[in-house]
Amino acid sequence: MSIEAQKEKQLIIDEIKGKLEKAQSAVVVDYIGITVAEADSMRKKLRDANVDYTVYKNTLVKRAIEGTKYEGLAEVLEGPSALAFGYEDAVAPARLLNGIIKDYKKMAFKAGVVEGTLFNADGIQAVASLPSREELIAKFMGSIQSPVSKAVRTFQAIADAKAE
Structure with missing residues (x-):
């Protein structure tokens, strides 16, 4: 192998x-069977959610993940593999890819690491069904806002009754 080829591979490993x-998470999928048009559409959806989707050689990924919290992914890096990295929302890669897998009826989860925890394909499938951070915050705010709103209406009714 030439020195140039080694340097090129090292650049990819460093990338x-x-x-x-x-990343807060990385999900590995088997991307076999999708067309170029489907891949382009999928990449756009993922990019819009700040999820980086890239295909790398398995051997380079294995070298890059050695000694990291992502090391457990090495066992699924066989055959066609693509990586989706989530930077803002740890669940976004799994959730978005799950929708894409359902839409295209192609591809499959292999495994993933979400916030330092390794999940097999079934585990990533379960993670994909979790609501986003924004949805959780909205649900929480709604749940605490309801009793407060009710109390405000009650106090207003009492004030209105005393004013009469």
């Missing part, structure tokens, strides 16, 4: 390591 350091 993967950089993405993993910033």
